[in-house]
Amino acid sequence: MLDREHVEDLLAKVGYIADPQLAMAIAMMDRLERPLLLEGDAGVGKTQVAISLAESLGRKLIRLQCYEGLDFSNAIYEWNYQRQILAIKILENDDLDAAQKESHIFSEDFLLKRPLLQAILEDEPPVLLIDEVDRADEEFEAYLLEVLSGYQISIPEFGTIKAKTIPYVVLTSNGTRELSDALRRRCLYNFVDYPNEEAELRILKAHYPDIDKVLAGQVVRFIQALRHEDLFKKPGIAETLDWAAALIGLNVTRIESQGKSLHQSLMCVLKTRSDRDAIGPEYAQMIAEKVA
Amino acid sequence: MDDGAHLDFSTLDGCGGMPVHQRMLEFARELRANEFVIGSGDVAEAASALSGIDLLDRDEAHWVLRSVFCSNVRDWSKFEKIFHNFWLRHDVPSTVIAGDAASGTSKIMDVPNKPDPKGAFADLLESLAPGDGDEGAEASGTGRSEGASSAENTETADLAHLADTDELEKVRELASRLSKKIRYRRARRYRFGPKGKRLDLRRTMQKSVSSGGTPIKLYRRERREKPFKLVVLLDVSGSMDLHSTFFLRFMHAVLAEFEQAEAFAFHTRLVQLSTVLMERDPEKFADRLTLLAQGWSGGTKIGECLADFNAQYAKSILTSRSMVIIVSDGFDTGEPEHLAQEMAALKRRSKRLIWLNPLIGQNGYEPKAGGMAAALPHVDLFASAHDVESLAALENELARM
Numbered sequence: 001m002l003d004r005e006h007v008e009d010l011l012a013k014v015g016y017i018a019d020p021q022l023a024m025a026i027a028m029m030d031r032l033e034r035p036l037l038l039e040g041d042a043g044v045g046k047t048q049v050a051i052s053l054a055e056s057l058g059r060k061l062i063r064l065q066c067y068e069g070l071d072f073s074n075a076i077y078e079w080n081y082q083r084q085i086l087a088i089k090i091l092e093n094d095d096l097d098a099a100q101k102e103s104h105i106f107s108e109d110f111l112l113k114r115p116l117l118q119a120i121l122e123d124e125p126p127v128l129l130i131d132e133v134d135r136a137d138e139e140f141e142a143y144l145l146e147v148l149s150g151y152q153i154s155i156p157e158f159g160t161i162k163a164k165t166i167p168y169v170v171l172t173s174n175g176t177r178e179l180s181d182a183l184r185r186r187c188l189y190n191f192v193d194y195p196n197e198e199a200e201l202r203i204l205k206a207h208y209p210d211i212d213k214v215l216a217g218q219v220v221r222f223i224q225a226l227r228h229e230d231l232f233k234k235p236g237i238a239e240t241l242d243w244a245a246a247l248i249g250l251n252v253t254r255i256e257s258q259g260k261s262l263h264q265s266l267m268c269v270l271k272t273r274s275d276r277d278a279i280g281p282e283y284a285q286m287i288a289e290k291v292a
Numbered sequence: 293m294d295d296g297a298h299l300d301f302s303t304l305d306g307c308g309g310m311p312v313h314q315r316m317l318e319f320a321r322e323l324r325a326n327e328f329v330i331g332s333g334d335v336a337e338a339a340s341a342l343s344g345i346d347l348l349d350r351d352e353a354h355w356v357l358r359s360v361f362c363s364n365v366r367d368w369s370k371f372e373k374i375f376h377n378f379w380l381r382h383d384v385p386s387t388v389i390a391g392d393a394a395s396g397t398s399k400i401m402d403v404p405n406k407p408d409p410k411g412a413f414a415d416l417l418e419s420l421a422p423g424d425g426d427e428g429a430e431a432s433g434t435g436r437s438e439g440a441s442s443a444e445n446t447e448t449a450d451l452a453h454l455a456d457t458d459e460l461e462k463v464r465e466l467a468s469r470l471s472k473k474i475r476y477r478r479a480r481r482y483r484f485g486p487k488g489k490r491l492d493l494r495r496t497m498q499k500s501v502s503s504g505g506t507p508i509k510l511y512r513r514e515r516r517e518k519p520f521k522l523v524v525l526l527d528v529s530g531s532m533d534l535h536s537t538f539f540l541r542f543m544h545a546v547l548a549e550f551e552q553a554e555a556f557a558f559h560t561r562l563v564q565l566s567t568v569l570m571e572r573d574p575e576k577f578a579d580r581l582t583l584l585a586q587g588w589s590g591g592t593k594i595g596e597c598l599a600d601f602n603a604q605y606a607k608s609i610l611t612s613r614s615m616v617i618i619v620s621d622g623f624d625t626g627e628p629e630h631l632a633q634e635m636a637a638l639k640r641r642s643k644r645l646i647w648l649n650p651l652i653g654q655n656g657y658e659p660k661a662g663g664m665a666a667a668l669p670h671v672d673l674f675a676s677a678h679d680v681e682s683l684a685a686l687e688n689e690l691a692r693m
Contacts, residue, residue, distance in 0.1 A: 003344070004352065024355035028341055032360075039365060073494070081493040088505035175365075178608045181329055184363035191368040232637075274636075 002030040015206040016045070016052035017199055025190040026053065035148050035169035037133075037184065040192035042174055043236015049192075050129035050170040060126040062167070064115040066136035072143050076153060078112045106157040116147050120163035128167040134177045141183050148186055197224055200240060207241055211248060218255045219244050221291035226269065231278060235269045242268040256285070256292040313339055320361070322378050328367050334360060350379070464545040466683055488514025519551040520613055523642070525601065526565075527620030528557045529592035535650040535678065539619050542683075554609050558597035564605070594624045594663055595631035602637045610641040619648045619677065622664025631663045635670035644672050648686070652676030 002010075007023040018026070026049075029036045038046040054061035064075060084105045091101050113121065119128040130144070147153060151163035171187060173179060195203060200220045204211065223240045235243075246268050247255070255262055263281040270276045279287075313335075320335045338360045345352045354375055362368045484492055495511040524543050528536045540557075547553045547566065555565040610616070616638060624631055639645045647667065651657045652675070659668060668674060673689060676682040 001344075004355070020351065021355045021358065024352065025359040028356060028359050031344065032337055032341055034337075036359075037363075079494065079497070081497050084497060085505070085507070175607050177611060181363070185329060185331060185334075187363070188359045189362040189364070189368065190359060191362075191365055 002027045010056040011052050012206070014052045014056045015203075016048060016056075017195070017202045017206060018049070019195070019199060022049070022190055022192065025188055028188055029168060029170075032188070033166050035130075035171055035187045037171045037173065037179075037187035037189050038192050039173050039175060039189070041194070041234060041236070043234070043238055044192045044194055045237050046172040046192050047129065047131055048237075050127050050131075050168075050172075053168065053170070054127035054129075057127070057168075059124060059168070060122060061129060062115050062119045062122075062126050063129045063131060065131050066133050066140070068135060068137055070136045070140050072140075073114070075114050075116050075140065076143060076147070077114055077117045077155060079106070079157075080110045080112050084110050108158075111155070111158070116144075117153055117161065119167045119169075120147070120151055120153065120161070120165075122165060122167070125165040126167050128169045130169065130171045132174060133171045133183075134173040134175060134179060138180065141180050145180075145183055145186060148183075194227055194234070195237065197221065200224070200237070203237060204240060204244055208244060208248060211244060212253050215247065215253050215255070216244070218288070218291055219247065222255060222287060223269070225287050225291055226279065229279065231270070231275045232272050233270075233275060239269045239271075254292065256288040258288075259285075262288055319357075319378055323361055323371075323374060326370055326374055328361060329363060330361055353379075464541070466687070468545055468548075469687060484511065485514030486512060488512035490514070520615065521552040521554070521609075521611060522546060522550050523554045523556070523609060523614055523616045525556045525558060525562075525598075525616065525618045525620075527559075527592060527594070527618075529559050529623070531592070531621055531623050532619075532650070535619075535621075539677075554605075556601065556605075558592070558594070558601075560593050560596075562597040562600045562604075592620070592624055593626045594620060594622075594667075595626040595628075595634050598631065598634035598638060602634055602641070606638065606641050614642045615644045615646065616642045617646045617648060619650075621649055621651050622647075622659065622667065624663030626663070628662040628666035632666040632670065635667045639670045639672075645670060646673045646675065647671045648675055648677035650676070650678040652678070652682075 004020060004024045004027045007026045008018055008020065011018045011023070025036055028034075038049060040046055050063075051061060053059075087105050087110070088101070091104065094101075096104075111117075115128065119126055133141075133144070136144075148169060151166055152160055154160040194200075197220055200223070201216060204216050204220060208216075219240065223235050223243070227234050243265065246265050250261070250265065252258060252265075258265070260281060263279075263284045266276070266279065266284060270279055316335055316339050320330050320338075324330055338357055341356050341360060342353060345356055354372070357375065358368070358371050362371055484495060490513045492511040492513040496507045496509075499509060499511060500507040524546065526536065526539050526543060528540075543555045543565070547555055553566070557563050557565050635645070649659065649664070652659075659665060659674070675686050675689065677686060
């Protein structure tokens with residue numbers, strides 16, 4: 001059984017710095033065998049939670065990317081119709097009776113396992129990541145709820161498949177659509193916020209252990225300052241890491257003494273035209289001097 | 293968090309004569325009073341989750357309960373305060389609940405308890421009350437209501453003069469027709485349908501059993517129709533007084549017809565009307581509108597209201613299958629740049645952005661009012677809507693999208 005500190009250590013080993021609240025939620029997910037719903041702005045590392053958790057526990061990561069129109073044949077299971085037709089043709093001349101033929105073509109060999117089915121059939125509990133669940137439509141939520149509440153799937157031709165092990169289920173949502181109350185109630189909840197200065201510094205150092213200490217501090221404070229600006233797309237953690245990598249590659253040690261190239265390097269961080277216009281070269285320089 | 297205080301989880305051990313589960317139930321009740329949705333199973337689960345935790349560490353317990361009891365961002369941000377008020381206070385818990393619940397609801401009750409509303413919008417609302425539509429329109433000072441008496445005139449009469457029930461019925465029919473035309477748009481999801489282009493392999497196989505496994509009859513799948521969401525933002529400022537009554541009626545009809553629709557009114561601030569307009573009983577409808585109207589006055593701040601909409605509602609309301617209609621004359625007291633910026637943001641989030649301007653029907657009007665000019669580049673359709681004819685023309689315009 002996982003406890004909070006254990007989770008924090010495990011995740012830190014694979015470079016994910018979790019705040020105690022999140023670590024506690026993951027420990028609860030293990031203890032209560034309930035899925036964990038993560039909400040928060042894009043780029044705060046929601047998806048990475050599942051990826052890092054799988055890596056740190058040495059478990060398989062099964063990912064279901066949601067999109068509009070996702071249905072059970074793409075998420076749960078589908079029969080392999082082409083193979084079934086072939087099998088029927090091959091069996092035509094055998095003297096098996098109809099029932100035997102039927103049980104043959106509706107056996108597990110002909111079942112295409114999609115992520116949700118696959119996740120409950122693993123011998124070791126995998127981490128099941130249901131990414132951007134808000135992009136799927138309401139109908140899909142109903143299927144999902146059925147699987148997540150009973151951890152079993154019924155296939156009419158085959159019978160009910162019970163979970164061998166209960167997977168760790170992590171759902172992420174960006175709030176493009178309001179999720180149903182039923183799904184919310186089934187899940188533990190955690191709102192993932194942007195990391196504070198200290199945590200972000202730890203994240204940066206976990207990824208680039210050799211980074212110049214002063215530069216790391218400047219990068220983090222600069223990004224933190226940017227997040228307070230009124231931007232269309234606030235820079236996430238990935239942007240911080242990209243930018244730091246770019247600066248390291250350019251042998252930059254102080255961001256305030258870069259002149260024009262400071263603004264140019266911000267293409268790793270400001271990714272829409274309006275945001276680039278909002279943070280012009282002079283303004284970027286001003287922030288850089290302030291955080292130096 | 294006040295560091296000096298110790299979490300009063302000592303009560304969990306029965307201190308103060310209060311057993312663990314009892315106290316937890318009370319905490320759940322407190323949360324429910326704050327609009328949390330908590331099932332009875334959740335309480336038991338929370339208690340069992342706490343059993344493995346060091347209860348003297350209040351952060352640990354806080355984290356556990358927050359994960360279990362919250363189910364959305366609103367809960368998430370409220371939780372901390374409620375938690376600390378409840379567990380760190382040494383009062384008798386029942387008074388905490390009573391006190392908090394009372395103050396919580398009194399906030400909501402404030403609005404309806406205020407005395408009669410005043411001002412132009414209130415007059416406008418009176419005209420919405422059933423049966424006295426004629427008087428209402430005349431009272432609102434148009435002075436030309438005689439023009440709306442014959443049925444033939446209805447088609448060209450300015451909406452502002454439409455008042456009697458027959459003509460009102462026409463506006464409603466138009467709104468219903470309009471909404472039926474645009475209610476459904478094709479979705480990505482497929483389902484069984486004879487005219488579809490895609491083969492439904494599952495069904496084809498299933499039905500081929502009777503022919504010995506040879507798929508003789510092919511079954512197909514077609515794209516499903518999905519409801520299209522309509523969001524209407526209506527300007528109810530002073531300059532729109534002549535028109536807002538009828539657009540309110542129009543919105544009412546549209547909301548009744550659409551499966552998914554939202555309505556907002558704005559002035560110097562934004563108010564969500566959907567819940568009010570969905571009221572099917574006309575009397576209750578007028579009552580509730582009157583309540584909403586309180587405190588409304590002055591000019592228009594379209595940019596600010598749109599910013600409010602974008603920040604608060606756009607994320608959860610708008611989808612790729614949404615159409616936004618703004619009804620306004622474009623007379624704005626805010627900064628045109630601000631409006632342009634918010635219009636751009638709104639456009640990004642919606643499939644189609646339409647601006648209906650009642651002034652287009654009037655002689656010599658050009659969309660030059662500062663705000664209007666700034667908003668135009670972001671609008672997919674800029675159309676006149678001051679009478680039934682212009683609304684009817686719009687019907688085809690919308691159906692073609």
